[in-house]
Amino acid sequence: MALTYELIKECKQSGARLGKIHTKRGVIETPIFMPVGTQATVKTMTPEELIEIESQIILSNTYHLYLRPGHHLIDRAGGLHKFMNWNKPILTDSGGFQVFSLGDLRKISEEGVEFRSHLDGSKHFISPEKAIEIQTSLGSDIMMVFDECAPYPADETYVKNSLERTTRWAIRCKEAHKNFENQSLFGIIQGGMYPNLRKQSAEALIELDFPGYAVGGLSVGEPKPLMYEVLEHTTPLMPKNKPRYLMGVGSPDCLLEGVIRGIDMFDCVLPTRIARNGTAMTSQGKVVIKNAKHTEDFQGLDPECSCNTCKNYSKAYLRHLFKSNEVLGLRLLSYHNLYFLLQLMKNIREAIHEDRLLDYRDNFFEKYGYNA
Amino acid sequence: MALTYELIKECKQSGARLGKIHTKRGVIETPIFMPVGTQATVKTMTPEELIEIESQIILSNTYHLYLRPGHHLIDRAGGLHKFMNWNKPILTDSGGFQVFSLGDLRKISEEGVEFRSHLDGSKHFISPEKAIEIQTSLGSDIMMVFDECAPYPADETYVKNSLERTTRWAIRCKEAHKNFENQSLFGIIQGGMYPNLRKQSAEALIELDFPGYAVGGLSVGEPKPLMYEVLEHTTPLMPKNKPRYLMGVGSPDCLLEGVIRGIDMFDCVLPTRIARNGTAMTSQGKVVIKNAKHTEDFQGLDPECSCNTCKNYSKAYLRHLFKSNEVLGLRLLSYHNLYFLLQLMKNIREAIHEDRLLDYRDNFFEKYGYNA
Numbered sequence: 001m002a003l004t005y006e007l008i009k010e011c012k013q014s015g016a017r018l019g020k021i022h023t024k025r026g027v028i029e030t031p032i033f034m035p036v037g038t039q040a041t042v043k044t045m046t047p048e049e050l051i052e053i054e055s056q057i058i059l060s061n062t063y064h065l066y067l068r069p070g071h072h073l074i075d076r077a078g079g080l081h082k083f084m085n086w087n088k089p090i091l092t093d094s095g096g097f098q099v100f101s102l103g104d105l106r107k108i109s110e111e112g113v114e115f116r117s118h119l120d121g122s123k124h125f126i127s128p129e130k131a132i133e134i135q136t137s138l139g140s141d142i143m144m145v146f147d148e149c150a151p152y153p154a155d156e157t158y159v160k161n162s163l164e165r166t167t168r169w170a171i172r173c174k175e176a177h178k179n180f181e182n183q184s185l186f187g188i189i190q191g192g193m194y195p196n197l198r199k200q201s202a203e204a205l206i207e208l209d210f211p212g213y214a215v216g217g218l219s220v221g222e223p224k225p226l227m228y229e230v231l232e233h234t235t236p237l238m239p240k241n242k243p244r245y246l247m248g249v250g251s252p253d254c255l256l257e258g259v260i261r262g263i264d265m266f267d268c269v270l271p272t273r274i275a276r277n278g279t280a281m282t283s284q285g286k287v288v289i290k291n292a293k294h295t296e297d298f299q300g301l302d303p304e305c306s307c308n309t310c311k312n313y314s315k316a317y318l319r320h321l322f323k324s325n326e327v328l329g330l331r332l333l334s335y336h337n338l339y340f341l342l343q344l345m346k347n348i349r350e351a352i353h354e355d356r357l358l359d360y361r362d363n364f365f366e367k368y369g370y371n372a
Numbered sequence: 373m374a375l376t377y378e379l380i381k382e383c384k385q386s387g388a389r390l391g392k393i394h395t396k397r398g399v400i401e402t403p404i405f406m407p408v409g410t411q412a413t414v415k416t417m418t419p420e421e422l423i424e425i426e427s428q429i430i431l432s433n434t435y436h437l438y439l440r441p442g443h444h445l446i447d448r449a450g451g452l453h454k455f456m457n458w459n460k461p462i463l464t465d466s467g468g469f470q471v472f473s474l475g476d477l478r479k480i481s482e483e484g485v486e487f488r489s490h491l492d493g494s495k496h497f498i499s500p501e502k503a504i505e506i507q508t509s510l511g512s513d514i515m516m517v518f519d520e521c522a523p524y525p526a527d528e529t530y531v532k533n534s535l536e537r538t539t540r541w542a543i544r545c546k547e548a549h550k551n552f553e554n555q556s557l558f559g560i561i562q563g564g565m566y567p568n569l570r571k572q573s574a575e576a577l578i579e580l581d582f583p584g585y586a587v588g589g590l591s592v593g594e595p596k597p598l599m600y601e602v603l604e605h606t607t608p609l610m611p612k613n614k615p616r617y618l619m620g621v622g623s624p625d626c627l628l629e630g631v632i633r634g635i636d637m638f639d640c641v642l643p644t645r646i647a648r649n650g651t652a653m654t655s656q657g658k659v660v661i662k663n664a665k666h667t668e669d670f671q672g673l674d675p676e677c678s679c680n681t682c683k684n685y686s687k688a689y690l691r692h693l694f695k696s697n698e699v700l701g702l703r704l705l706s707y708h709n710l711y712f713l714l715q716l717m718k719n720i721r722e723a724i725h726e727d728r729l730l731d732y733r734d735n736f737f738e739k740y741g742y743n744a
Contacts, residue, residue, distance in 0.1 A: 040692065044699040048680075069667075069692040077670055077688060085684045295441075298449055308420075312457045316449060320412065320441040327416040327699055 003142065003184040003211050005243045005264075012355040015235065015262040016348075021212075021243050023141050024182060025081075025089045028056045030243065030264035031348055033255060033341045034091060036272065039064050040074070040084040043272045044327070044334040047086045053307065053339040054346070057089040057141075059267040062134050063098035066126075067117050071137035079139030091267070092140035094131040094173075094188075096147045097216075097248070108148065110165065128172040136179050144214065145173040147188040152220045159192035160200075166190050167204045174208055186212040186245065193226055195233040202237040213238050214245040215263070219254070228257050235262035252281060252344055252368060256361045259348050271337035276330050278322045281340045285369035287315070289333065294319045307339035308332075375514065375556035375583050377615045377636075384727040387607065387634040388720070393584075393615050395513050396554060397453075397461045400428045402615065402636035403720055405627060405713045406463060408644065411436050412446070412456045415644045416699070416706040419458045425679065425711040426718070429461040429513075431639040434506050435470035438498075439489050443509035451511030463639070464512035466503045466545075466560075468519045469588075469620070480520065482537065500544040508551050516586065517545040519560040524593045531564035532572075538562050539576045546580055558584040558617065565598055567605040574609040585610050586617040587635070591626070600629050607634035624653060624716055624740060628733045631720050643709035648702050650694045653712045657741040659687070661705065666691045679711035680704075 008018040021028040035042045035050060038061045042050060050058065060080060065071060077083040080090055099106055099113045106115035112127030126134075131146035147166040150159045170187050177185045187210035191197030205213065215234055218227045231246070238244050243264045249255065250268020258266060271281065280287040282302035287294075289301075300310040301318065309318075309332040321329030344364075351360035380390040393400040407414045407422060410433045414422060422430065432452060437443060449455040452462055471478055471485045478487035484499030498506075503518035519538040522531045542559050549557045559582035563569030577585065587606055590599045603618070610616050615636045621627065622640020630638060643653065652659040654674035659666075661673075672682040673690065681690075681704040693701030716736075723732035 039696045039698055040689070041696075041698050041700045044703075046700065046703070047684075068696060069688070073668060073688065076668060077686065083686070083689055083692075085689075296445060296448060312419075314449065314455070316441070316445065317412070317455055317457075324411045324413075324440060326411055326413050327702060328413045328418065330699060331416075331418070331703075 001211070002180060002182055005212065005241060007240060009353065011352040011357050013358040014260040016259045016352045016357050017262060017264060018349055018352045019243070019264055021264075023089045023184075025087065025141055026056070028089060029349060031255075031259045031345055031352075032056055032265055033250065033345050034059045034265065034267040035338050036061075036267055036269045037084065037086075038269070039068070040080060042338075043276065044331045045272075045338070047084065049335060050086070050338075051088075053335065054342050055088070055338070057091060058086060059091045059093065060138070060140065061095070061098060062092050062131065062138065063095035065138060066095060066134050067119055067124075071134045075137040075139075081139060089141040090138075091142040092135045092138055092144065093247075094144040094146040095126055095134065096131070096144075097149050099126060100149055110168075112146070128169040129176040132173050132176040132185075136177075136183065140183060142212065143177070143183050143185045145170045145185060145187055145210075147190060147216055149217050149220065150190060150192050152193065152217075152222045154192055156192075156194055156197070159190070159194060159197055163190040163192075163197055163201045167201065170205055170208060174210070184211045186210055186214055186243075188214045188216040188247070189234060189238070190217045191234075192217055193222060193230055195230070198230060198234045199237060202234060206237075206239060210242070212243040212245065214247050216247050218246065219249045224254065224257075227254070228261065231258065231261040231263070238262070250341065252341070253365070255341070255344060256348065256364065259352075260357060260361065271341050272334045275333035275337045278329070278333065280333055281337050283364075283367055285367075289315065289318050289329075290322050301336055302340070305336065305340060305343070307336050309336040309339075373583070374552060374554050377584065377613060379612060381725065383724040383729050385730040386632040388631045388724045388729050389634060389636060390721055390724045391615070391636055393636075395461045395556075397459065397513055398428070400461060401721060403627075403631045403717055403724075404428055404637055405622060405717050406431045406637065406639040407710050408433075408639055408641045409456065409458075410641070411440070412452060414710075415648065416703045417644075417710070419456065421707060422458070422710075423460075425707065426714050427460070427710070429463060430458060431463045431465065432510070432512070433467070433470060434464050434503065434510065435467035437510060438467060438506050439491055439496075443506045447509040447511075453511060461513040462510075463514040464507050464510055464516065465619075466516040466518040467498055467506065468503070468516075469521050471498060472521055482540075484518070500541040501548040504545050504548040504557075508549075508555065512555060514584065515549070515555050515557045517542045517557060517559055517582075519562060519588055521589045521592065522562060522564050524565065524589075526564055528564075528566055528569070531562070531566060531569055535562040535564075535569055535573045539573065542577055542580060542582075546582070556583045558582055558586055558615075560586045560588040560619070561606060561610070562589045563606075564589055565594060565602055567602070570602060570606045571609060574606060578609075578611060582614070584615040584617065586619050588619050590618065591621045596626065596629075599626070600633065603630065603633040603635070610634070622713065624713070625737070627713070627716060628720065628736065631724075632729060632733065643713050644706045647705035647709045650701070650705065652705055653709050655739055657739075661687065661690050661701075662694050673708055674712070677708065677712060677715070679708050681708040681711075
């Protein structure tokens with residue numbers, strides 16, 4: 001068994017859980033946020049910095065690494081961990097989400113998905129078996145099944161057909177997966193915004209007995225309250241003794257609301273992407289660093305944050321870096337945003353431990369300027 | 373006195389000197405290379421990383437900081453050191469070189485230089501007094517006089533007139549400079565490629581008794597042997613008890629040849645600029661990381677280098693980062709190139725100490741693939 005989930009405690013105020021995921025590359029305290037290293041690098045960051053801000057696990061993208069530099073090259077390099085100099089756990093997605101995002105560039109069949117590379121237009125085919133082959137070469141600690149993430153909105157028949165194929169693909173992934181001593185394969189519950197379909201998907205996948213389950217197909221454009229509603233229907237169906245992962249979610253409010261509904265793991269490019277656009281997440285809400293009002297603001301980004309960026313640099317300096325297109329600006333804001341989210345998750349774990357997560361959320365939102 | 377030069381020893385094999393520059397912000401062991409932080413940041417690097425690779429002093433550009441974010445803002449921020457979080461010495465140039473580089477955008481008169489900003493076309497005027505005012509606001513440890521760097525080639529009459537004006541400007545800079553308790557003002561010897569004019573410039577400036585002298589107007593397009601020849605004429609004219617700074621020079625061969633001819637300080641954007649283009653300086657010569665031959669090269673950049681980049685990452689990974697336009701690639705190569713040059717200067721100091729600098733140079737060039 002490459003991975004086990006230990007349930008430490010359940011919050012008395014909410015559906016939140018405190019847990020530990022034990023892997024061969026170390027223990028992950030949950031709930032946790034996973035920084036995203038799409039192309040075998042968390043953009044602008046070194047692995048040393050990821051350790052410094054207490055990242056416990058990162059995510060990397062199968063689709064991107066398959067196309068460039070290629071999974072065979074990474075295999076020959078000794079696997080993704082060695083290639084990118086990261087020794088803690090890695091979760092890889094299956095490539096499904098990226099491939100489906102290609103729109104007109106892809107064609108779905110029962111066998112798999114044919115698509116054209118966004119880099120050079122070359123033709124490729126990923127099947128469930130291929131997705132497992134690639135992830136096996138990458139050597140990630142947690143692999144994901146090849147699924148279809150249905151768009152929003154989508155009618156019930158489409159979503160039902162899609163989730164049933166996703167289930168058949170999950171069976172094929174499980175059969176193709178051989179390296180279970182070192183790599184764990186998670187199932188992905190689909191079903192769009194339809195509670196009955198979520199139930200159908202969850203039941204079918206639970207029967208396959210994966211060591212962990214993700215909720216897919218959310219944060220795809222639906223209103224947030226709808227996402228929370230779907231979560232409320234779905235997480236109670238999921239096994240208590242296995243990790244629950246909400247894919248592609250990373251705004252502070254969604255992390256809090258997700259945890260409250262029983263989610264243990266999250267990933268999203270949001271913190272690093274908005275950082276590169278000059279937006280910082282802070283305890284007082286978002287700071288758009290290029291705004292003229294920061295020109296002579298010699299205070300740090302967030303008075304409550306003790307990250308290196310906040311300790312050492314003023315908003316005026318950060319603004320200057322962004323106005324001057326300096327790489328250091330991208331670095332310092334990416335560092336801060338990831339630190340901010342990982343610190344938020346730490347505070348969330350502490351609040352669960354002390355059965356006060358709803359109070360924590362309310363206080364957080366009051367300062368953050370978000371109306372829960 | 374804000375600065376003193378201590379001559380430790382002279383090399384028995386060459387004109388090289390081992391020394392220490394004592395400043396209020398610490399001691400600088402010479403000969404030294406100064407990384408360039410044009411816009412109040414050494415591109416892609418944090419100050420912590422600059423310390424890690426043993427940078428002793430950095431250079432920043434008056435012209436750029438005057439235009440953006442403005443020297444008054446930096447003054448209000450508490451000075452350049454505080455603004456950019458760098459506590460070791462800083463040398464600022466006078467803005468002269470950048471202003472003269474503007475070509476058609478500038479007009480020289482006895483009073484100073486009128487120019488248009490490369491950022492927004494706005495009109496500005498820098499005089500010797502203004503250059504000192506700006507550098508005083510920045511709070512650099514070493515300021516430079518406002519000079520004209522004559523182009524190459526230039527006829528003797530032009531260069532003679534230019535250097536004589538530079539001398540008159542040096543007098544005005546010295547008169548405008550009041551904060552000599554904390555900031556030292558260096559003179560700049562001009563005179564183009566004409567030994568008699570170099571002599572004229574050196575003698576006039578030495579009479580003004582600056583605490584240090586730079587050799588300006590070299591590395592402006594002339595052949596390297598000519599630069600070395602001019603240095604051979606010029607450094608013997610310079611005071612032994614003061615630091616000698618060769619401006620804008622940073623290739624390994626020029627550093628070695630400069631030190632051999634008695635230079636103590638160098639600066640150049642070369643190591644960081646070529647790093648961002650994907651070129652590494654190594655003990656075996658230049659490595660162009662995007663070259664196909666590195667695709668599956670799982671060795672580090674330089675087998676003789678022990679920097680973090682070389683210890684932790686393969687050429688295959690670095691190539692992947694550059695092919696994927698990832699910021700981490702720019703960071704890792706900039707880090708390596710600066711480490712490489714600072715390590716070279718350390719080795720040079722050791723070789724001077726042991727009176728074997730010419731042997732060190734010959735060995736270095738043999739491996740580096742450069743025919744001295």
